Amino acid sequence: MFLFTSCSARNNEESVANSSTSSVSTSTVDESNSTSDVAESNSTSDVAESQPFTINTAISDVINYPAFGSWGRLIFPVNSGYYSGNTLGNLRLTWYNNIDAQKTVEIANYMKERADNGEVIFYDIYSDDEKAEDPAKKNTGLFFFKGSPNAKFAVCNAGGGFAYVGAMHDSFPHALELSKMGYNAFALIYRPGWDTACEDLARAISFIFANAEELEVDTNDYSLWGGSAGGRMAAYLGTYGTAYFGGDDLPKPAACIIQYTGHSEYSADDPPTYSCVGKNDGIANWHTMEARLDAMSALGIPTEFHAYEGLPHGFGLGTGTVAEGWINDAVAFWERQV
Numbered sequence: 272m273f274l275f276t277s278c279s280a281r282n283n284e285e286s287v288a289n290s291s292t293s294s295v296s297t298s299t300v301d302e303s304n305s306t307s308d309v310a311e312s313n314s315t316s317d318v319a320e321s322q323p324f325t326i327n328t329a330i331s332d333v334i335n336y337p338a339f340g341s342w343g344r345l346i347f348p349v350n351s352g353y354y355s356g357n358t359l360g361n362l363r364l365t366w367y368n369n370i371d372a373q374k375t376v377e378i379a380n381y382m383k384e385r386a387d388n389g390e391v392i393f394y395d396i397y398s399d400d401e402k403a404e405d406p407a408k409k410n411t412g413l414f415f416f417k418g419s420p421n422a423k424f425a426v427c428n429a430g431g432g433f434a435y436v437g438a439m440h441d442s443f444p445h446a447l448e449l450s451k452m453g454y455n456a457f458a459l460i461y462r463p464g465w466d467t468a469c470e471d472l473a474r475a476i477s478f479i480f481a482n483a484e485e486l487e488v489d490t491n492d493y494s495l496w497g498g499s500a501g502g503r504m505a506a507y508l509g510t511y512g513t514a515y516f517g518g519d520d521l522p523k524p525a526a527c528i529i530q531y532t533g534h535s536e537y538s539a540d541d542p543p544t545y546s547c548v549g550k551n552d553g554i555a556n557w558h559t560m561e562a563r564l565d566a567m568s569a570l571g572i573p574t575e576f577h578a579y580e581g582l583p584h585g586f587g588l589g590t591g592t593v594a595e596g597w598i599n600d601a602v603a604f605w606e607r608q609v
Contacts, residue, residue, distance in 0.1 A: 324379040326360030326372050333359065333379050338386035342393040342412060345460045346382070346439065349410045353435040364437045366430070366499070366554065367585035369592060371444070378443045381416075391415070396471065396478045407462050411471050413478065414443065414458040415486070416450035423609070424455040424488040426475060430499025430532075430585065433465050440587045441498045448588065448598055455488040461504075466516075468500070469507050473518030476508070480521055492525035492609040496601075499555065499585060502532035502546075509542045526605040531555040531584050535563050543573035545604040547597050549582025575604050 324333060334343045348354050348364070356362045359379060360372045385392050392415050397408040413426075427449070429441035436442075438458055446456035457479065461471035476493075483490050497505035507516075509527040514520040524542050531548045533555040546564055548557045557578040564574040579586075579594045589595045 324359060324376055324383060326358060326376055328359050328376075328379070329357055330359065330362065331357075336383065336386075338383065345393075345410065345412060346379075346414075348431070348435040348437065350435050353431065353437075362439065364431075364440055364585075365435070366432060367437055367440050367587070368583045369586045369589065370440050371588070371590045374444050374447075374588070374590065375439055378439065378447055381447060382414075390417075392417075394478065394482075396474045407467070410460065411462060412460050413475055414438070414446070414460070416443075416446040416456040416458070417487075418450045418455045419453040420487040421489050422453050422455050423492055423494075424457065424479060424486075424490070425449050425494045425496055425528075425605075426472065426479070427456060427458045428461070428468075428472060428495070428497035428501030428504045429458070430497070430501045431463075433468060433500045434463050436460050437585075441501060441585065442496070444588050445496055445598065449602070452602060454602075455486065465500070465503065465507075468504050469516045470518075472504050472508055473513040473516035476513050476521060477518040480519065494526045494528060494605045495524045496528040497532070498530035498587070499532050502529035503534045505529055506532070506534045506536070506541075506544075509544070510536060510538045510540070525608045528601045528605065529560075531560075531586070533559045535559055537563055537567050539570050539572075541567060541572055543604070543608045545575045545601045547577040547579065547594065547601075549579050549584065549586055549594070551581055552584040554584040573604075573608065575600070 330347060333346060336343055353365045354363060359375045362370060362375055382392055394413045394415060396411055396413060402408045427442035427445045429436050429438040431437040438460060442458040446458040449456035459472060459475050461468040480490050495505035495508055505527045506529060509524060512523055527542050527544045529544060529546045531552055544564060544567060546560050548555055548560050550557050561576055564576045568574045582592055582594055586592055586594055589597055
């Protein structure tokens with residue numbers, strides 16, 4: 272494999288947390304987590320099972336909703352220092368813009384409805400023994416947004432500077448929209464640190480392949496999605512593959528869909544790649560993204576690039592902006608690679 276890079280991909284603008292946390296946690300409740308600061312008020316009794324969440328619902332009520340069990344704390348960043356706001360309507364996430372309150376409510380109610388119906392929407396990717404050996408693995412797992420039975424799957428990876436996981440804006444919305452199109456979509460909650468994050472993504476893909484029959488997913492021609500730090504994760508797995516990061520030796524994705532990341536590394540074996548970014552992004556320079564895709568195209572790798580006027584970093588689905596609808600372009604790109 273020949274690698275090309277114009278700068279260090281491991282010392283970048285999205286890697287704000289350079290410490291590679293050696294552990295993570297999943298559905299097991301870790302009472303010491305800072306999420307307890309946000310969730311200390313056990314007011315879930317105010318949220319009846321028949322009552323939908325609204326923009327006025329307290330974030331702590333969602334975290335502590337009984338049907339969510341111990342994984343409710345993973346819906347929002349485990350480290351509460353990276354988000355602000357007390358309700359679904361005023362949630363703010365560090366480094367992100369254009370957070371859509373109505374989409375946040377829709378996602379919370381999607382999870383609530385399915386959990387109330389007894390559906391499994393969260394999967395641990397590590398065993399209890401592995402989590403006991405490395406407690407940080409308790410803060411990992413896959414949220415499943417089920418599409419049509421035996422449809423292809425996608426794994427969506429939120430950014431957060433490798434310091435936290437901004438899933439409510441940067442992966443849950445994407446996964447939900449993909450599931451509406453019939454695809455089976457997963458949103459990964461991973462450990463901070465670029466290396467542990469990539470290990471968790473490799474493990475997650477391996478988990479999906481190993482449990483494809485139970486999950487009712489087609490493992491052929493899957494795609495990896497990511498924004499900011501999550502985009503780097505998708506790119507790394509696209510370049511190096513799952514086995515390099517400790518996962519099973521599996522096929523590379525049919526396509527990588529990458530948003531607003533300054534990642535510049537690539538190889539001649541990289542999968543087809545779609546990228547989009549705002550021209551006012553002060554974190555991920557759009558010229559860097561364009562140059563990477565131009566270089567990949569010169570090697571014969573299918574690419575597609577979009578830079579949107581006036582948009583800052585972390586616009587997510589871009590609802591109400593010039594980027595609105597980009598996800599449809601990205602899906603069409605993926606489908607052309609199948």
